[in-house]
Amino acid sequence: MTLTPNMTDEEAARQKAINDWLPVTASRTAKWWYSAFHNVTAMVGAGVLSLPYAMSHLGWGPGVTVLILSWIITFYTLWQMVEMHEMVPGKRFDRYHELGQQAFGEKLGLWIVVPQQLVVEISVDIVYMVTGGRSLKKFHDIVCPNCKSIRTTYFIMIFASVHFVLSHLPSFNSIAGVSLSAAVMSLAYSTIAWTASAAKGVRPDVDYGYSAKSASGKTFNVFTALGDVAFAYAGHNVVLEIQATIPSTPEKPSKVPMWRGAVVAYIIVGLCYFPVALIGYWVFGNSVEDNILLSLEKPNWLIATANMFVVIHIFAVPVFDMIETFLVKKLKFRPSFTLRFILRNVYVAFTMMVAISIPFFGGLLGFFGGLVMAPTTYYLPCIMWLVIYKPKPFSITWIANWICIVLGVALMIVAPIGGLRTIILSAKEYEFFS
Helix, strand or coil: CCCCCCCCHHHHHHHHHHHHHCCCCCCCCCCHHHHHHHHHHHHCCHHHHCHHHHHHHHCHHHHHHHHHHHHHHHHHHHHHHHHHCCCCCCCCCCCHHHHHHHHHCHHHHHHHHHHHHHHHHHHHHHHHHHHHHHHHHHHHHHHCCCCCCCCHHHHHHHHHHHHHHHCCCCCCHHHHHHHHHHHHHHHHHHHHHHHHHHHHCCCCCCCCCCCCCCHHHHHHHHHHHHHHHHHHCCCHHHHHHHHCCCCCCCCCCCHHHHHHHHHHHHHHHHHHHHHHHHHHHHHHHHHCCCCHHHHCCCCHHHHHHHHHHHHCCCCCHHHHHHHHHHHHHHCCCCCCHHHHHHHHHHHHHHHHHHHHHCCCHHHHHHHHHHHHHHHHHHHHHHHHHHHHHCCCCCCHHHHHHHHHHHHHHHHHHHHHHHHHHHHHHHHCCCCCCC
């Protein structure tokens, strides 16, 4: 937020105190490598584990094409957001919705961006609750195969208990250590996933055909797979918030270190995504689970380690920032530890309860991936770019943006349909809180 000239000294001091308290703007001392591992953590997570499953529904040709196109499009839209962060001299758009307000107007910008960003962040945290719980259960079952079976519900609750603690780290920079650990672990379990698959070798009865037999089943599975891929590449909803933590001057704008870190992050993304997707599908074919770690059994210690690595991964700071901003700026709550303690505990409890209620990993990825992650990652930055910069019609930039918009809108329409169908089919055999 930029302090306006007509503010009184008292109001300006109050706004500065609030900004110094809020998670995103509390600290602007980050280095370029913070950008690298924050972006890796924002993107590489539960989604990478579903990519072989997405490949099984898409097939070799379409699957590889979708993976490559998604990498190129999201890399391009990430560059756009980094460039737009300080496009107005003397002003920084520290949050996604602030950029939306610049593009679409004060009120319309909020209504376009905030609901989508909130759903993105909340859905990601719900999916990670499910993933973390299932990974803990897999770890337990591998380490202690003769122990009494424990419901996934309890493992989701155990996973949530860790995040009741982690959620109270006050700002982006204060979670730098956790974020770095999560980035390293993301790379680790991705590497374990594809190396263990390669070591296992192609299954004797591997089948690369579509698992669904009917035309409608194949179509819906393709829709779900597109949503899975969209979820895997979704990380743009925190790009501006990450860049906000980097210091900036006219001589050394924040976009330089931010972009350097983003390039490193995207190289790591490629090293994680493509081997996992291609080798996982090559080994298991259409029998691969929606989480490839569940398809792997041996070596026990390695797969158990990979499942534990999945546990350390959460990214809810922008949600806390939005809600805390609303409470202290609009509703005039006093910034305090008590407010933050109650808010964050309620949020973690909410995501835990939803995860326990609908623990359908593949369906959740497809549904949320298409519904809200396709807009915020694939085409909303392009629309903002066109509105703000107004490139010449039919120029290369204009055409590139419209291609991204058309593909992103198509993805937003079809992916939730497949994901919702998967959830409905899974729910038929599921007992609530079982």
